[in-house]
Amino acid sequence: MEFIDVSDLVGKVSFLNQREVLLNQGAAMYNGRNIRLRPFEKADQKQYREWVNNSDIASLVDRILPVSEYEHDKWYSSIMDRQNCVFFAIETIESAKFIGAIWLWDIDFRHRKAEVRVLIGESSSVNKGLGTEAITLIQSFAFEKVNLHKLFAYVLSKNQRAVRAFEKAGFETEAELKEDRFVNGVYEDVAILACIKR
Numbered sequence: 001m002e003f004i005d006v007s008d009l010v011g012k013v014s015f016l017n018q019r020e021v022l023l024n025q026g027a028a029m030y031n032g033r034n035i036r037l038r039p040f041e042k043a044d045q046k047q048y049r050e051w052v053n054n055s056d057i058a059s060l061v062d063r064i065l066p067v068s069e070y071e072h073d074k075w076y077s078s079i080m081d082r083q084n085c086v087f088f089a090i091e092t093i094e095s096a097k098f099i100g101a102i103w104l105w106d107i108d109f110r111h112r113k114a115e116v117r118v119l120i121g122e123s124s125s126v127n128k129g130l131g132t133e134a135i136t137l138i139q140s141f142a143f144e145k146v147n148l149h150k151l152f153a154y155v156l157s158k159n160q161r162a163v164r165a166f167e168k169a170g171f172e173t174e175a176e177l178k179e180d181r182f183v184n185g186v187y188e189d190v191a192i193l194a195c196i197k198r
């Protein structure tokens, strides 16, 4: 894995500059074995909207259909403007194919923790270990470079593929929130999976 060294800057720069430090470096690309994380670009937006407008995916990532182009544009701008979020595209190393996204959401610099959200949208790339690899990469980034102490994820309990991918990356179930989301007419349980830097 290759990392830009921002660790000496974290804590010294203002909160507002943290994300700029993390994202606006030309080298903000993190290589694993099969995939890399790279900054999410405007050009990725169209494909990403198609994925979140796929009904099988939308309910898993808590989106309500359909996401209009206008709404999606606004979402993209808000993501790019957020100071406490780092949003990566996931692409294959072999062919530089954009297959999904993973991001640190609501980074809490005071308590050194953040939520991880992930989406492998390209259907042919699912179930091949790439989601686990992306989670492992963002984990290293979060712990080693952003100096976070804890990561967590909210996953529908019935979404066992996601639960398993987080578990393979070292996350453990910390709690189960009963009937926490109303999805397609049904109240669904949500698992909180978490991982602590050791």
Ligand SMILES: CC(C)(COP(=O)(O)OP(=O)(O)OC[C@H]1O[C@@H](n2cnc3c(N)ncnc32)[C@H](O)[C@@H]1OP(=O)(O)O)[C@@H](O)C(=O)NCCC(=O)NCCS
Pocket (backbone or CB within 6 Å): 057, 060, 061, 100, 116, 117, 118, 119, 120, 121, 125, 126, 127, 128, 129, 130, 131, 132, 133, 153, 154, 155, 156, 159, 160, 161, 162, 163, 164, 165, 168
């Ligand atoms: C969840 C997601 C990121 C996982 O990535 P992935 O690359 O598909 O998953 P991986 O191949 O790394 O691992 C999946 C594991 O779940 C297992 N699995 C798949 N379907 C399963 C099921 N129905 N029940 C139990 N386990 C299942 C696989 O066998 C594999 O485990 P194994 O390696 O021990 O055999 C990806 O599928 C995705 O983006 N799904 C849609 C969006 C989503 O659910 N996001 C999570 C919400 S935060």
